[in-house]
Amino acid sequence: MNLITICNRFPTQHDCILHLESVRWGDTPRCPHCDSEDVARKAENQRVGRWNCHSCKSSFNVLSGTIMQKTKIDLQKWFLAIGLIVNAKKSLSSYQLSRDLDMRQGAAWYMQTRIRQAMDENQATWLSGIIEADETYVGPKPRKNNRKGGPKNPTGRGTRKTPVIGAVERKGRAFAKVATDLSGRGIRCFLESVVDVEHSHLMTDEFRSYRSMDDLMQHDVVDHSRQYVDGSVHTNSAEGFWSLLKRAWYGSHHHYSKDFMPLFVAEACWKYNHRKDARAFDSFLAGVFA
Secondary structure, three states: OOHHHHHHHOOOHHHHHHHHHHHHHOOOOOOOOOOOOOEEEOOOOOOOOOEEEOOOOOEEOOOOOOOOOOOOOOHHHHHHHHHHHHHOOOOOOHHHHHHHHOOOHHHHHHHHHHHHHHHHHOOOOOEEEEEEEEEEEEOOOOOOOOOOOOOOOOOHHHOOOEEEEEEEEOOOOEEEEEOOOOOHHHHHHHHHHHEEEEEEEEEEOOOHHHHHHOOOOEEEEOOOOOOOEEOOEEOHHHHHHHHHHHHHHHHHHOOOOOOOHHHHHHHHHHHHHOOOOOOHHHHHHHHHHO
């Protein structure tokens, strides 16, 4: 959904609230605290959307328990921020979002973090079919050091960049996370947690740690020192996903702190998994409020 459509469909706070109530509850409002249907809309002139629960005696609104709970930012700006983020293939910085929405950078960063947390909670976690597994390293390029005897700046698996491991269904979904253990045991634990090993065919490069999966599932290897494609055996889908992740780093953010990097990775996964979704905005709201 583009920004013009969002502005036309949701011009006021009241319109946004009614839409979220429809997404979350449909025709049957429920208390988010006790799940009771014995609720009634609270009549208040200045606080549209408040409800009373007659079972647990609590007061709530459609935002209770969501990323927008107790927000003081207009819901239309939330909707516009979601529209901008889900449509930004290479992501966008909080400074850019603050300029687009005419708000403080800190508030824009707060909104982005909440939106990425929701994307993280709605990642695909049970992949099947032909699975391409790979790892990459995100961070700045090492500086060259031409002095004889000076420290070396290794690349690849010897780099100081942050490792990220991922699994990608061929022509399907992806799941990735910041890696803490790229040993055989660590990779096996990761793949078992996100892949249906009984109904999947694993394809990787020649990295030895992937051999830990040989006794669990069919596993083919392409040796990148010789070739990148061996018939149907390749990891090009995973490489394509990594290129999108790194384009966001190089083009918009330039730096990920260790604490927040998992959220940037989750954003890349969510966008990849919804790359063919013409209603990505609605899909995001459904994931948050369903």
